[in-house]
Amino acid sequence: MDSIDRAILRELQKDGRLSNQELAARVGLTPSPCMRRVRQLEEEGVIQGYRAVIDPEAVGRGFEVLVSVEVRRDREAVEAFEAALQDIPDVIEAYRLFGSPGCLLRIAVADLRAYERLWIEQLTALSGVTEVNSQIIMKRIKEPTGLPVDR
Numbered sequence: 001m002d003s004i005d006r007a008i009l010r011e012l013q014k015d016g017r018l019s020n021q022e023l024a025a026r027v028g029l030t031p032s033p034c035m036r037r038v039r040q041l042e043e044e045g046v047i048q049g050y051r052a053v054i055d056p057e058a059v060g061r062g063f064e065v066l067v068s069v070e071v072r073r074d075r076e077a078v079e080a081f082e083a084a085l086q087d088i089p090d091v092i093e094a095y096r097l098f099g100s101p102g103c104l105l106r107i108a109v110a111d112l113r114a115y116e117r118l119w120i121e122q123l124t125a126l127s128g129v130t131e132v133n134s135q136i137i138m139k140r141i142k143e144p145t146g147l148p149v150d151r
Contacts, residue, residue: 001046004029006149008037009046013146016050061090061108063136065115067123068101070131077128078102084126090118101133112136 007027011018018026024034041047056062071081078096081103085094093106109115115134123132 005037005041005046008034008041009149010146012038012047012050013149056108060110063109063111063115065107065109066135066137067105067107068131068133068135069103069105069123069129070100071102072128072130073102074128080127081129088118088122090114101131 004027008023011023011026020031020035020038023038024031027034029037038047056064069081071077082094082096085091085105090107090109091105092108095104096102097104107115107118109118119132119134123129
């Protein structure tokens with residue numbers, strides 16, 4: 001990957017809806033080679049997809065919680081827990097961690113009452129879960145904007 005590929009990645013992370021014409025102009029290429037490079041980055045899996053960034057409030061999910069979860073430390077319990085998370089749409093990110101806690105979730109729901117319902121009815125009821133700790137997000141200080149691609 002060279003500096004032009006990195007420039008393409010930077011620009012597409014800022015605005016994934018750029019036309020090929022505009023992208024080419026921003027990275028100093030003509031449209032045809034620019035399109036070839038974008039397609040190559042897609043085929044290689046460097047570019048994994050394109051998404052719209054949605055305002056959580058606009059879709060009734062402005063209440064976000066970071067949740068640390070301890071799961072019994074055996075393969076079957078961990079695999080069952082991770083599979084069950086796939087079916088809970090309120091869990092918008094999930095990470096298995098080294099050490100403690102074993103898992104970190106980011107949850108987006110409408111309000112505290114919706115989170116309490118999720119906590120009681122789903123999170124604590126998942127097989128293998130031994131502990132659930134919640135940290136309510138007060139304010140986002142830094143929004144995700146993509147990965148640095150300078151090197």
